[in-house]
Amino acid sequence: MTIPQMNPVLSVRDLATSFFSQRGEVQAVRGVSFDVFPGEVLGIVGESGSGKSITAMSILRLLKASGRIKSGSVHFDGQDLTALDEADLRDIRGNRIGMIFQDPMTSLNPTLTVGEQVIETILRHRKATRAEARARAVELFELVRIPSAAERLKSYPHEFSGGMRQRVMIAIALACDPKLLIADEPTTALDVTIQRQILGLLKDLQSRLGMAIILITHDLGVIAEVTDRIVVMYGGLVMETGPVRDLFARPMHPYTRGLLASVPDLRDETHRRLTPIPGSPPDMAHPPTGCPFTPRCPHAMRQCQAALPPIFGTGHGARCWLHHPDAPSSFTSSSGGEVSAQRRVRGPSS
Ligand SMILES: Nc1ncnc2c1ncn2[C@@H]1O[C@H](COP(=O)(O)OP(=O)(O)O)[C@@H](O)[C@H]1O
Ligand code: SF4
Ligand SMILES: [Mg+2]
Structure with missing residues:
Protein backbone atom coordinates (compact mmCIF):
# COMPACT_ATOMS: atom_id res chain seq x y z
CA MET A 1 0.00 0.00 0.00
CA ILE A 97 -6.48 3.04 21.20
CA GLY A 98 -7.07 -0.73 21.39
CA MET A 99 -4.42 -3.06 22.80
CA ILE A 100 -3.55 -6.72 22.39
CA PHE A 101 -0.73 -8.43 24.25
CA GLN A 102 1.18 -11.67 23.86
CA ASP A 103 -0.56 -13.88 26.36
CA PRO A 104 -4.36 -13.62 26.31
CA MET A 105 -4.58 -15.87 29.38
CA THR A 106 -3.01 -13.21 31.57
CA SER A 107 -5.09 -10.42 30.02
CA LEU A 108 -8.44 -12.21 30.27
CA ASN A 109 -10.19 -12.67 33.61
CA PRO A 110 -10.43 -16.45 34.21
CA THR A 111 -13.45 -16.04 36.53
CA LEU A 112 -15.74 -14.28 34.05
CA THR A 113 -17.25 -15.53 30.77
CA VAL A 114 -15.63 -14.00 27.71
CA GLY A 115 -19.00 -12.43 26.80
CA GLU A 116 -19.13 -10.65 30.16
CA GLN A 117 -15.64 -9.25 29.49
CA VAL A 118 -16.53 -7.91 26.06
CA ILE A 119 -19.81 -6.41 27.35
CA GLU A 120 -17.98 -4.79 30.28
CA THR A 121 -15.52 -3.09 27.92
CA ILE A 122 -18.36 -1.71 25.79
CA LEU A 123 -20.31 -0.44 28.80
CA ARG A 124 -17.19 1.19 30.29
CA HIS A 125 -16.67 3.42 27.26
CA ARG A 126 -20.06 3.71 25.55
CA LYS A 127 -23.57 4.78 26.47
CA ALA A 128 -25.41 1.52 25.73
CA THR A 129 -27.92 -0.77 27.40
CA ARG A 130 -26.81 -4.30 28.36
CA ALA A 131 -28.86 -5.71 25.48
CA GLU A 132 -27.19 -3.35 23.01
CA ALA A 133 -23.76 -4.20 24.40
CA ARG A 134 -24.56 -7.92 24.12
CA ALA A 135 -25.67 -7.52 20.49
CA ARG A 136 -22.42 -5.65 19.78
CA ALA A 137 -20.45 -8.46 21.48
CA VAL A 138 -22.05 -11.03 19.12
CA GLU A 139 -21.20 -8.78 16.18
CA LEU A 140 -17.58 -8.51 17.34
CA PHE A 141 -17.22 -12.28 17.76
CA GLU A 142 -18.54 -12.71 14.22
CA LEU A 143 -16.10 -10.05 13.00
CA VAL A 144 -13.12 -11.96 14.43
CA ARG A 145 -14.61 -15.19 13.07
CA ILE A 146 -15.38 -17.05 16.27
CA PRO A 147 -17.86 -19.74 15.19
CA SER A 148 -21.27 -19.91 16.97
CA ALA A 149 -20.66 -16.39 18.27
CA ALA A 150 -23.76 -16.02 20.48
CA GLU A 151 -23.16 -19.42 22.11
CA ARG A 152 -19.43 -18.84 22.70
CA LEU A 153 -20.08 -15.63 24.66
CA LYS A 154 -21.10 -17.89 27.55
CA SER A 155 -17.76 -19.73 27.64
CA TYR A 156 -14.88 -19.10 30.05
CA PRO A 157 -11.37 -18.30 28.77
CA HIS A 158 -10.01 -21.78 29.63
CA GLU A 159 -12.64 -23.32 27.33
CA PHE A 160 -10.97 -21.68 24.30
CA SER A 161 -7.83 -22.70 22.42
CA GLY A 162 -4.89 -20.25 22.36
CA GLY A 163 -5.83 -18.97 18.90
CA MET A 164 -9.49 -18.50 19.86
CA ARG A 165 -8.49 -16.66 23.06
CA GLN A 166 -6.42 -14.29 20.98
CA ARG A 167 -9.51 -13.70 18.79
CA VAL A 168 -11.44 -12.82 21.97
CA MET A 169 -8.70 -10.33 22.87
CA ILE A 170 -8.92 -8.81 19.40
CA ALA A 171 -12.72 -8.54 19.76
CA ILE A 172 -12.26 -6.71 23.08
CA ALA A 173 -9.64 -4.43 21.54
CA LEU A 174 -12.02 -3.57 18.70
CA ALA A 175 -15.08 -3.13 20.93
N1 LIG B 1 10.36 -3.35 34.84
C1 LIG B 1 11.59 -3.21 34.33
N2 LIG B 1 12.61 -2.84 35.13
C2 LIG B 1 13.86 -2.68 34.62
N3 LIG B 1 14.18 -2.86 33.34
C3 LIG B 1 13.20 -3.23 32.49
C4 LIG B 1 11.85 -3.43 32.95
N4 LIG B 1 11.09 -3.79 31.88
C5 LIG B 1 11.93 -3.83 30.83
N5 LIG B 1 13.19 -3.50 31.19
C6 LIG B 1 14.36 -3.43 30.30
O1 LIG B 1 14.06 -2.58 29.22
C7 LIG B 1 14.65 -3.05 28.03
C8 LIG B 1 13.62 -3.13 26.94
O2 LIG B 1 12.63 -4.08 27.27
P1 LIG B 1 11.40 -4.41 26.36
O3 LIG B 1 10.83 -3.16 25.79
O4 LIG B 1 10.47 -5.25 27.17
O5 LIG B 1 12.03 -5.27 25.18
P2 LIG B 1 11.31 -5.98 23.96
O6 LIG B 1 11.91 -5.37 22.74
O7 LIG B 1 11.69 -7.42 24.10
O8 LIG B 1 9.85 -5.78 24.08
C9 LIG B 1 15.29 -4.38 28.37
O9 LIG B 1 16.66 -4.16 28.51
C10 LIG B 1 14.66 -4.78 29.66
O10 LIG B 1 15.53 -5.52 30.46
S1 SF4 C 1 28.89 -0.84 14.15
FE1 SF4 C 1 26.97 0.23 13.89
S2 SF4 C 1 27.44 2.16 12.83
FE2 SF4 C 1 29.19 0.78 12.63
S3 SF4 C 1 28.92 -0.21 10.69
FE3 SF4 C 1 28.04 -1.55 12.24
S4 SF4 C 1 25.90 -0.97 12.40
FE4 SF4 C 1 26.93 0.66 11.27
MG1 LIG D 1 8.33 -7.23 24.30
Whole structure:
Protein backbone atom coordinates (compact mmCIF):
# COMPACT_ATOMS: atom_id res chain seq x y z
CA MET A 1 0.00 0.00 0.00
CA THR A 2 1.29 3.48 -0.81
CA ILE A 3 0.83 5.88 2.05
CA PRO A 4 -0.60 9.14 0.75
CA GLN A 5 0.54 12.36 2.39
CA MET A 6 -1.70 12.83 5.40
CA ASN A 7 -1.51 13.68 9.05
CA PRO A 8 -0.29 10.85 11.24
CA VAL A 9 -2.67 9.21 13.75
CA LEU A 10 0.25 8.88 16.13
CA SER A 11 3.50 10.83 16.27
CA VAL A 12 6.19 9.66 18.64
CA ARG A 13 9.11 12.10 19.00
CA ASP A 14 12.39 11.57 20.87
CA LEU A 15 10.74 9.27 23.39
CA ALA A 16 13.07 8.21 26.19
CA THR A 17 12.00 5.89 29.02
CA SER A 18 14.09 4.54 31.88
CA PHE A 19 13.62 2.29 34.89
CA PHE A 20 15.11 3.39 38.18
CA SER A 21 16.14 1.06 40.98
CA GLN A 22 18.90 0.76 43.58
CA ARG A 23 21.01 -0.83 40.83
CA GLY A 24 20.74 2.42 38.92
CA GLU A 25 19.06 3.45 35.70
CA VAL A 26 18.06 1.07 32.90
CA GLN A 27 17.69 3.09 29.69
CA ALA A 28 15.08 0.96 27.96
CA VAL A 29 14.10 3.51 25.27
CA ARG A 30 16.63 6.16 24.26
CA GLY A 31 15.04 8.69 21.93
CA VAL A 32 12.62 6.93 19.59
CA SER A 33 10.71 8.77 16.85
CA PHE A 34 8.18 7.44 14.34
CA ASP A 35 4.77 8.21 12.84
CA VAL A 36 1.79 5.97 12.24
CA PHE A 37 -0.52 7.04 9.41
CA PRO A 38 -4.27 6.38 9.14
CA GLY A 39 -5.03 2.91 7.81
CA GLU A 40 -1.47 1.58 7.76
CA VAL A 41 0.12 -1.37 9.55
CA LEU A 42 3.44 -0.33 11.07
CA GLY A 43 5.67 -3.18 12.20
CA ILE A 44 8.12 -2.67 15.07
CA VAL A 45 10.72 -5.43 15.07
CA GLY A 46 13.89 -6.25 16.96
CA GLU A 47 15.32 -8.97 19.16
CA SER A 48 14.05 -9.45 22.67
CA GLY A 49 15.14 -6.59 24.96
CA SER A 50 15.41 -3.96 22.21
CA GLY A 51 12.77 -1.69 23.77
CA LYS A 52 9.68 -2.53 21.69
CA SER A 53 7.28 -3.27 24.55
CA ILE A 54 8.51 -0.38 26.66
CA THR A 55 7.91 1.93 23.67
CA ALA A 56 4.31 0.61 23.49
CA MET A 57 3.85 0.85 27.26
CA SER A 58 5.19 4.41 27.21
CA ILE A 59 2.73 5.41 24.46
CA LEU A 60 -0.14 4.08 26.57
CA ARG A 61 1.45 5.25 29.84
CA LEU A 62 1.18 1.75 31.30
CA LEU A 63 4.68 1.65 32.78
CA LYS A 64 5.38 0.02 36.11
CA ALA A 65 6.06 2.40 39.02
CA SER A 66 9.83 2.17 38.52
CA GLY A 67 9.50 3.27 34.88
CA ARG A 68 9.42 6.90 33.84
CA ILE A 69 9.16 8.76 30.53
CA LYS A 70 12.19 11.05 30.73
CA SER A 71 11.57 13.09 27.62
CA GLY A 72 9.79 13.25 24.30
CA SER A 73 6.19 13.47 23.15
CA VAL A 74 3.44 11.15 21.91
CA HIS A 75 0.82 12.98 19.87
CA PHE A 76 -2.42 11.13 19.25
CA ASP A 77 -5.49 12.84 17.79
CA GLY A 78 -4.10 16.28 18.57
CA GLN A 79 -3.21 15.53 22.20
CA ASP A 80 0.17 14.83 23.79
CA LEU A 81 -0.44 11.61 25.74
CA THR A 82 2.65 12.22 27.87
CA ALA A 83 0.92 15.29 29.34
CA LEU A 84 -2.57 13.83 30.00
CA ASP A 85 -3.88 12.97 33.45
CA GLU A 86 -4.92 9.44 34.37
CA ALA A 87 -8.68 10.06 33.88
CA ASP A 88 -8.16 11.27 30.29
CA LEU A 89 -5.81 8.36 29.59
CA ARG A 90 -8.43 5.85 30.74
CA ASP A 91 -10.75 7.30 28.12
CA ILE A 92 -8.12 6.70 25.43
CA ARG A 93 -6.88 3.22 26.41
CA GLY A 94 -9.19 0.44 25.28
CA ASN A 95 -11.40 3.02 23.61
CA ARG A 96 -9.63 5.17 21.01
CA ILE A 97 -6.48 3.04 21.20
CA GLY A 98 -7.07 -0.73 21.39
CA MET A 99 -4.42 -3.06 22.80
CA ILE A 100 -3.55 -6.72 22.39
CA PHE A 101 -0.73 -8.43 24.25
CA GLN A 102 1.18 -11.67 23.86
CA ASP A 103 -0.56 -13.88 26.36
CA PRO A 104 -4.36 -13.62 26.31
CA MET A 105 -4.58 -15.87 29.38
CA THR A 106 -3.01 -13.21 31.57
CA SER A 107 -5.09 -10.42 30.02
CA LEU A 108 -8.44 -12.21 30.27
CA ASN A 109 -10.19 -12.67 33.61
CA PRO A 110 -10.43 -16.45 34.21
CA THR A 111 -13.45 -16.04 36.53
CA LEU A 112 -15.74 -14.28 34.05
CA THR A 113 -17.25 -15.53 30.77
CA VAL A 114 -15.63 -14.00 27.71
CA GLY A 115 -19.00 -12.43 26.80
CA GLU A 116 -19.13 -10.65 30.16
CA GLN A 117 -15.64 -9.25 29.49
CA VAL A 118 -16.53 -7.91 26.06
CA ILE A 119 -19.81 -6.41 27.35
CA GLU A 120 -17.98 -4.79 30.28
CA THR A 121 -15.52 -3.09 27.92
CA ILE A 122 -18.36 -1.71 25.79
CA LEU A 123 -20.31 -0.44 28.80
CA ARG A 124 -17.19 1.19 30.29
CA HIS A 125 -16.67 3.42 27.26
CA ARG A 126 -20.06 3.71 25.55
CA LYS A 127 -23.57 4.78 26.47
CA ALA A 128 -25.41 1.52 25.73
CA THR A 129 -27.92 -0.77 27.40
CA ARG A 130 -26.81 -4.30 28.36
CA ALA A 131 -28.86 -5.71 25.48
CA GLU A 132 -27.19 -3.35 23.01
CA ALA A 133 -23.76 -4.20 24.40
CA ARG A 134 -24.56 -7.92 24.12
CA ALA A 135 -25.67 -7.52 20.49
CA ARG A 136 -22.42 -5.65 19.78
CA ALA A 137 -20.45 -8.46 21.48
CA VAL A 138 -22.05 -11.03 19.12
CA GLU A 139 -21.20 -8.78 16.18
CA LEU A 140 -17.58 -8.51 17.34
CA PHE A 141 -17.22 -12.28 17.76
CA GLU A 142 -18.54 -12.71 14.22
CA LEU A 143 -16.10 -10.05 13.00
CA VAL A 144 -13.12 -11.96 14.43
CA ARG A 145 -14.61 -15.19 13.07
CA ILE A 146 -15.38 -17.05 16.27
CA PRO A 147 -17.86 -19.74 15.19
CA SER A 148 -21.27 -19.91 16.97
CA ALA A 149 -20.66 -16.39 18.27
CA ALA A 150 -23.76 -16.02 20.48
CA GLU A 151 -23.16 -19.42 22.11
CA ARG A 152 -19.43 -18.84 22.70
CA LEU A 153 -20.08 -15.63 24.66
CA LYS A 154 -21.10 -17.89 27.55
CA SER A 155 -17.76 -19.73 27.64
CA TYR A 156 -14.88 -19.10 30.05
CA PRO A 157 -11.37 -18.30 28.77
CA HIS A 158 -10.01 -21.78 29.63
CA GLU A 159 -12.64 -23.32 27.33
CA PHE A 160 -10.97 -21.68 24.30
CA SER A 161 -7.83 -22.70 22.42
CA GLY A 162 -4.89 -20.25 22.36
CA GLY A 163 -5.83 -18.97 18.90
CA MET A 164 -9.49 -18.50 19.86
CA ARG A 165 -8.49 -16.66 23.06
CA GLN A 166 -6.42 -14.29 20.98
CA ARG A 167 -9.51 -13.70 18.79
CA VAL A 168 -11.44 -12.82 21.97
CA MET A 169 -8.70 -10.33 22.87
CA ILE A 170 -8.92 -8.81 19.40
CA ALA A 171 -12.72 -8.54 19.76
CA ILE A 172 -12.26 -6.71 23.08
CA ALA A 173 -9.64 -4.43 21.54
CA LEU A 174 -12.02 -3.57 18.70
CA ALA A 175 -15.08 -3.13 20.93
CA CYS A 176 -15.05 0.67 20.74
CA ASP A 177 -13.86 1.13 17.13
CA PRO A 178 -10.33 2.32 17.95
CA LYS A 179 -8.45 4.57 15.54
CA LEU A 180 -5.27 2.74 16.46
CA LEU A 181 -4.62 -0.82 17.56
CA ILE A 182 -1.35 -1.72 19.29
CA ALA A 183 -0.60 -5.45 19.13
CA ASP A 184 2.50 -6.53 21.08
CA GLU A 185 3.69 -10.00 20.00
CA PRO A 186 0.06 -11.06 19.46
CA THR A 187 1.00 -14.38 17.88
CA THR A 188 4.24 -15.32 19.61
CA ALA A 189 2.61 -17.90 21.89
CA LEU A 190 0.81 -19.60 18.99
CA ASP A 191 1.91 -22.26 16.54
CA VAL A 192 2.91 -21.23 13.02
CA THR A 193 -0.41 -22.03 11.30
CA ILE A 194 -2.50 -20.19 13.91
CA GLN A 195 -0.01 -17.28 13.83
CA ARG A 196 -0.65 -16.82 10.14
CA GLN A 197 -4.42 -17.01 10.63
CA ILE A 198 -4.36 -14.34 13.35
CA LEU A 199 -2.09 -12.03 11.32
CA GLY A 200 -4.31 -12.54 8.28
CA LEU A 201 -7.31 -11.65 10.43
CA LEU A 202 -5.61 -8.47 11.69
CA LYS A 203 -4.75 -7.40 8.15
CA ASP A 204 -8.32 -8.10 7.01
CA LEU A 205 -9.78 -6.16 9.96
CA GLN A 206 -7.44 -3.25 9.27
CA SER A 207 -8.63 -2.95 5.66
CA ARG A 208 -12.31 -3.41 6.57
CA LEU A 209 -12.33 -1.05 9.55
CA GLY A 210 -9.71 1.42 8.29
CA MET A 211 -7.87 1.69 11.60
CA ALA A 212 -4.09 1.96 11.94
CA ILE A 213 -2.16 -0.89 13.56
CA ILE A 214 1.21 -1.07 15.30
CA LEU A 215 2.33 -4.69 15.17
CA ILE A 216 5.24 -5.49 17.47
CA THR A 217 7.26 -8.67 17.04
CA HIS A 218 10.76 -10.10 17.45
CA ASP A 219 10.28 -12.02 14.18
CA LEU A 220 10.78 -10.03 10.99
CA GLY A 221 9.68 -13.01 8.91
CA VAL A 222 6.25 -13.14 10.53
CA ILE A 223 5.15 -9.66 9.56
CA ALA A 224 6.49 -9.20 6.04
CA GLU A 225 3.13 -9.89 4.46
CA VAL A 226 0.96 -7.77 6.71
CA THR A 227 2.91 -4.56 7.33
CA ASP A 228 3.21 -1.44 5.17
CA ARG A 229 6.24 0.04 6.91
CA ILE A 230 8.75 -1.28 9.41
CA VAL A 231 10.69 0.26 12.29
CA VAL A 232 13.68 -1.84 13.37
CA MET A 233 14.71 -1.31 17.00
CA TYR A 234 17.90 -2.25 18.84
CA GLY A 235 19.34 -1.06 22.14
CA GLY A 236 16.39 1.26 22.75
CA LEU A 237 16.90 3.05 19.41
CA VAL A 238 15.41 3.04 15.92
CA MET A 239 18.06 1.44 13.71
CA GLU A 240 16.26 1.41 10.39
CA THR A 241 12.89 2.46 9.09
CA GLY A 242 11.27 2.22 5.69
CA PRO A 243 8.52 0.75 3.52
CA VAL A 244 8.45 -3.03 3.92
CA ARG A 245 9.36 -3.76 0.30
CA ASP A 246 12.42 -1.48 0.32
CA LEU A 247 13.53 -2.80 3.66
CA PHE A 248 13.42 -6.41 2.47
CA ALA A 249 14.91 -5.69 -0.94
CA ARG A 250 17.62 -3.26 0.24
CA PRO A 251 18.19 -3.52 3.99
CA MET A 252 20.46 -0.58 4.88
CA HIS A 253 21.50 -1.60 8.39
CA PRO A 254 23.79 -4.54 9.25
CA TYR A 255 21.43 -5.40 12.12
CA THR A 256 18.43 -5.61 9.75
CA ARG A 257 20.50 -7.82 7.46
CA GLY A 258 21.25 -10.03 10.45
CA LEU A 259 17.57 -10.25 11.35
CA LEU A 260 16.66 -11.13 7.76
CA ALA A 261 19.35 -13.79 7.59
CA SER A 262 17.93 -15.38 10.74
CA VAL A 263 14.35 -15.62 9.44
CA PRO A 264 13.32 -19.28 9.46
CA ASP A 265 12.72 -20.95 6.13
CA LEU A 266 9.06 -21.91 6.09
CA ARG A 267 9.68 -24.55 3.45
CA ASP A 268 11.89 -26.33 5.97
CA GLU A 269 9.61 -28.28 8.31
CA THR A 270 11.83 -27.73 11.32
CA HIS A 271 11.36 -23.93 10.86
CA ARG A 272 14.93 -23.59 12.08
CA ARG A 273 16.65 -20.24 12.16
CA LEU A 274 19.06 -19.92 9.29
CA THR A 275 21.92 -17.87 10.69
CA PRO A 276 21.36 -16.29 14.10
CA ILE A 277 23.24 -13.06 14.79
CA PRO A 278 26.26 -13.95 16.96
CA GLY A 279 26.58 -12.20 20.32
CA SER A 280 23.92 -10.64 22.50
CA PRO A 281 22.18 -7.26 22.84
CA PRO A 282 23.70 -4.51 25.01
CA ASP A 283 23.05 -4.18 28.74
CA MET A 284 20.74 -1.19 28.94
CA ALA A 285 21.96 -0.42 32.46
CA HIS A 286 25.24 0.54 30.77
CA PRO A 287 24.38 1.46 27.18
CA PRO A 288 27.37 2.13 24.93
CA THR A 289 28.18 5.67 23.80
CA GLY A 290 28.52 4.72 20.16
CA CYS A 291 26.53 2.39 17.94
CA PRO A 292 25.09 -0.32 20.22
CA PHE A 293 25.57 -2.93 17.48
CA THR A 294 29.38 -2.43 17.35
CA PRO A 295 30.43 -5.65 19.18
CA ARG A 296 28.29 -7.78 16.83
CA CYS A 297 28.75 -5.91 13.59
CA PRO A 298 30.94 -7.38 10.83
CA HIS A 299 31.44 -3.87 9.37
CA ALA A 300 32.37 -2.03 12.59
CA MET A 301 34.90 0.81 12.20
CA ARG A 302 36.69 2.90 14.81
CA GLN A 303 34.09 5.65 14.48
CA CYS A 304 31.28 3.26 15.43
CA GLN A 305 32.37 2.84 19.02
CA ALA A 306 33.16 6.53 19.43
CA ALA A 307 29.87 8.11 18.43
CA LEU A 308 26.26 7.19 17.89
CA PRO A 309 25.39 7.67 14.22
CA PRO A 310 22.31 9.68 13.25
CA ILE A 311 19.71 8.19 10.91
CA PHE A 312 20.92 8.67 7.33
CA GLY A 313 18.24 8.81 4.63
CA THR A 314 14.63 9.92 4.55
CA GLY A 315 11.67 7.65 3.89
CA HIS A 316 14.01 4.68 4.08
CA GLY A 317 16.85 5.42 6.47
CA ALA A 318 19.33 3.73 8.80
CA ARG A 319 21.31 4.68 11.90
CA CYS A 320 24.70 3.50 10.63
CA TRP A 321 28.00 5.20 9.80
CA LEU A 322 28.25 3.15 6.61
CA HIS A 323 25.67 5.51 5.12
CA HIS A 324 27.65 8.65 5.88
CA PRO A 325 28.34 10.35 2.52
CA ASP A 326 32.12 9.88 3.04
CA ALA A 327 31.95 6.20 4.10
CA PRO A 328 33.47 3.42 1.95
CA SER A 329 30.82 2.22 -0.49
CA SER A 330 31.29 -1.58 -0.41
CA PHE A 331 28.34 -2.23 1.92
CA THR A 332 25.82 -0.05 0.12
CA SER A 333 26.78 -1.27 -3.33
CA SER A 334 26.41 -4.92 -2.30
CA SER A 335 23.02 -4.33 -0.61
CA GLY A 336 20.24 -6.64 -1.45
CA GLY A 337 22.21 -9.55 -2.91
CA GLU A 338 22.61 -11.56 0.22
CA VAL A 339 19.02 -11.12 1.34
CA SER A 340 17.32 -11.71 -1.99
CA ALA A 341 16.99 -15.39 -1.10
CA GLN A 342 15.24 -14.42 2.13
CA ARG A 343 12.86 -12.27 0.23
CA ARG A 344 11.86 -15.25 -1.84
CA VAL A 345 11.19 -17.18 1.36
CA ARG A 346 9.06 -14.70 3.24
CA GLY A 347 9.29 -11.28 1.67
CA PRO A 348 6.17 -9.37 0.67
CA SER A 349 4.77 -10.58 -2.64
CA SER A 350 5.33 -8.10 -5.41
N1 LIG B 1 10.36 -3.35 34.84
C1 LIG B 1 11.59 -3.21 34.33
N2 LIG B 1 12.61 -2.84 35.13
C2 LIG B 1 13.86 -2.68 34.62
N3 LIG B 1 14.18 -2.86 33.34
C3 LIG B 1 13.20 -3.23 32.49
C4 LIG B 1 11.85 -3.43 32.95
N4 LIG B 1 11.09 -3.79 31.88
C5 LIG B 1 11.93 -3.83 30.83
N5 LIG B 1 13.19 -3.50 31.19
C6 LIG B 1 14.36 -3.43 30.30
O1 LIG B 1 14.06 -2.58 29.22
C7 LIG B 1 14.65 -3.05 28.03
C8 LIG B 1 13.62 -3.13 26.94
O2 LIG B 1 12.63 -4.08 27.27
P1 LIG B 1 11.40 -4.41 26.36
O3 LIG B 1 10.83 -3.16 25.79
O4 LIG B 1 10.47 -5.25 27.17
O5 LIG B 1 12.03 -5.27 25.18
P2 LIG B 1 11.31 -5.98 23.96
O6 LIG B 1 11.91 -5.37 22.74
O7 LIG B 1 11.69 -7.42 24.10
O8 LIG B 1 9.85 -5.78 24.08
C9 LIG B 1 15.29 -4.38 28.37
O9 LIG B 1 16.66 -4.16 28.51
C10 LIG B 1 14.66 -4.78 29.66
O10 LIG B 1 15.53 -5.52 30.46
S1 SF4 C 1 27.44 2.16 12.83
FE1 SF4 C 1 29.19 0.78 12.63
S2 SF4 C 1 28.89 -0.84 14.15
FE2 SF4 C 1 26.97 0.23 13.89
S3 SF4 C 1 25.90 -0.97 12.40
FE3 SF4 C 1 26.93 0.66 11.27
S4 SF4 C 1 28.92 -0.21 10.69
FE4 SF4 C 1 28.04 -1.55 12.24
MG1 LIG D 1 8.33 -7.23 24.30
